[in-house]
Amino acid sequence: MTRWREVATIARWEFHRFVKWRQQLIGVLVMLGLGGLFGGVGKMVSKAHTKPVDVAVVGAAGLSYPLPPVDGVTWVTEGLLDEAAARAALAADTVDGALLIAPDGSGEVLVKRKSAWTARIAPAFTKAGHAATYSQLSISDAQRRALEAPFAVRVTTLETGAAGSVGSSRLYANVMLGLGLAVLFSGFASLFAGITGEKQQRITEQMLSMVSPQSWIDGKILGLAGAAIVGTVFTAAAVLTAVLLLPPVFGAGKVPLPPPPTDLGLLALIALVTALGTAMWFSFMAAMAATIDDPNSSPRSALLMIPAIPSAFAFVLVYRADATVAQVLSIFPLTSMAVLPVRLLATSVPWWEPWLAVVLLALAAWVFRRAAGKIFAAGVLLHGKEPSLAETLRWARKA
Amino acid sequence: MPSSSTFLDVVGVHKRFARVHAVADISLAVAPGEIFALLGPNGAGKSTLLRMLVGITRPDEGRIEWPTMQGGKLLAGQLGYLPEDRGLYQDMPLIQVLTYFGSLRGLEPSVARGAAERWLDRLELLPRAKDKVGSLSKGNQQKVQFAAAVLHRPQCAILDEPFSGLDPLNQELFLGLVSELRAAGTTVILSAHQMSLVERLADRVFVMQHGREVLAGTMPEIRARWGTGVRLILVVDNELPGAVATIEAHPAVVSVTRPANGTLEIALAPGQHVGDLLALCAKGLNIVSVRTEEPTLHDMYIKVVGAAAPATAPEAA
Secondary structure (H helix, E strand, O other): OOHHHHHHHHHHHHHHHHOOHHHHHHHHHHHHHHHHHHHHHHHHHHHOOOOOEEEEEEOHHHOOOOOOOOOOEEEEOOOOOOHHHHHHHHHOOOOOEEEEEOOOOOEEEEOOOOOHHHHHHHHHHHHHHHHHHHHHHOOOHHHHHHHHOOOOOOOEOOOOOOEOOOHHHHHHHHHHHHHHHHHHHHHHHHHHHHHHHHHHOOOHHHHHOOOOHHHHHHHHHHHHHHHHHHHHHHHHHHHHHHHHHHHHHOOOOOOOOOOOOOOHHHHHHHHHHHHHHHHHHHHHHHHHHHOOOOOOOOHHHHHHHOOHHHHHHHHHHOOOOOOHHHHHHHHOHHHHHHHHHHHHHHOOOOOHHHHHHHHHHHHHHHHHHHHHHHHHHHHOOOOOOOOOHHHHHHHHHOO | OOOOOOOEEEEEEEEEOOOOEEEEEEEEEEOOOOEEEEEOOOOOOHHHHHHHHHOOOOOOEEEEEOOOOHHHOOOHHHEEEEOOOOOOOOOOEHHHHHHHHHHHOOOOHHHHHHHHHHHHHHOOOHHHOOOEHHHOOHHHHHHHHHHHHHOOOOOEEEEEOOOOOOOHHHHHHHHHHHHHHHHOOOEEEEEOOOHHHHHHHOOEEEEEEOOEEEEEEOHHHHHHHHOOOOEEEEEEEEEOOOHHHHHHOOOOEEEEEEEEOOEEEEEEOOOOOOHHHHHHHHHHEEEEEEEEEOOOHHHHHHHHHHHHOOOOOOOOO
């Protein structure tokens, strides 16, 4: 039996162990059901009538504009001439609240207990105040729109000839990166279960009489990464289906899909980096899992969170993609999967940078994969005991 | 140099762990088609030696060769291994687990599935082929484990404690299965604690203690070297005063014990015959019945291993 056939056989087995099509389908149906439920509840909430309240207004004459309408609020302006009368009415529950307007135009709302309608007062009065000010300035509607419009800017990159933003390419690249991270984090759980579970069930010794430790770990990485990819794609497809199908059901408009990406080369590069990064992190996690005897009690289970660190860097560097530290992290293999796409989308990078990152990432994936095999081979018979960090590093150095 | 009839040749093998010399200078040869039993107390180094034979670990010194195999190595498809630490995928159906193991041993998936079905049928588990392994009793899981080790018809089966945890009926079943393997031409190397089963099954035994060889050979060879001679067991309903002392003084007698009321067990020295002694016994004892017993492997094991055991034995896998 060739090594590749061994790896393929193990990968196929692991894939089928962890991909349960029936459960996946049930999960999608549950997700659609919950989406429908939330959609229906959301629609009910949006149409819910606000409980009407009567609010006494004292000093309305001090406003330069009429009392604005506020959803659910009825202004009481007759008969309550001062603050004392308003407070008395509030105490007697004749009104639900009182709005005291000072001569300078500011206001104070009095209520007996916390009430949701108070949050709607300030926006309504601000809007009415702005409208009154604009009318006093005697400006046209066009001038008013110009005052309120944001600064319009269009970026044209002369070196590449590209005009405007990368638009849909940016969106699709972000989706790809997001899916890659989802594959990582969903896959780690099954990777840990697949490796430590097999050690706990005492299957490994029998397995190693049939295949080499490297074949075993390679098959695990391939099969479980495949299972994680399928699970993530399945979930993403379900979410997309829900987003496209459910809004029209509840009377909302269709969600527009972005146009196809224009920069396919960029997407291909990001897809390559994501794939290599996934392979590297799966290999890293496989090596970690190979040193763990019982994931329920091992402190090393916290290592699952290590791949989250590069993602955090990526978020921080989104608006500082030109910084030198961003360039270094986009090349460094442990962070390049998350940081390089950010730089590619946000700024111009020298041509060699992505390729150096790809080469280093591929090298790191290879080294971690070999280390996982060596660590597993050395630690497989250590039942009930985890190797020390020094032992683990010594085994890893053999890779 | 191994002879042409040597299937496995182990020469001067050592294996050390942190503070333990688990296997110390072991040399042995196994002939093709024989059942070779490794015996020894817990921690003697049997499982460590078997793991080296399987290739899971490597000797620190010495060599392990399979002279009749191409390149002197045993390939995965030529080997069947039942480890001491049993384990199967609890969440998967029996038929899938067996088919998977058969595939990893080099069988085409369809062939592996056919072999798996035949083994499940043989073990009366075919109706449960699609049940998950975890739903089986411990004994039935052990049967599946055995099938997983040998369904690809290996040239060599290495079985670490194949009888442990089995009830007497299943022990008999496994005894038959191992005999069938030998009949089919498979060389079997096993370790076990069940002396009576090993005595019935093994062509040769190899006893280890503290990682070293303490006894090896066929049963007749071992009896000749380490046996206590036959035992004469007499049931008597009356005896003259001083009769037992007279018997004990006979030069052929090693010891006289009373395992039960009215029963005398007389151990003879190796090579001694019962004729003269029986006449002496008849003079002082009113004998109701007489029988003789050969020394068992258990007796010899206790004698050899017990004599060599120190107060504390080092740990070995």
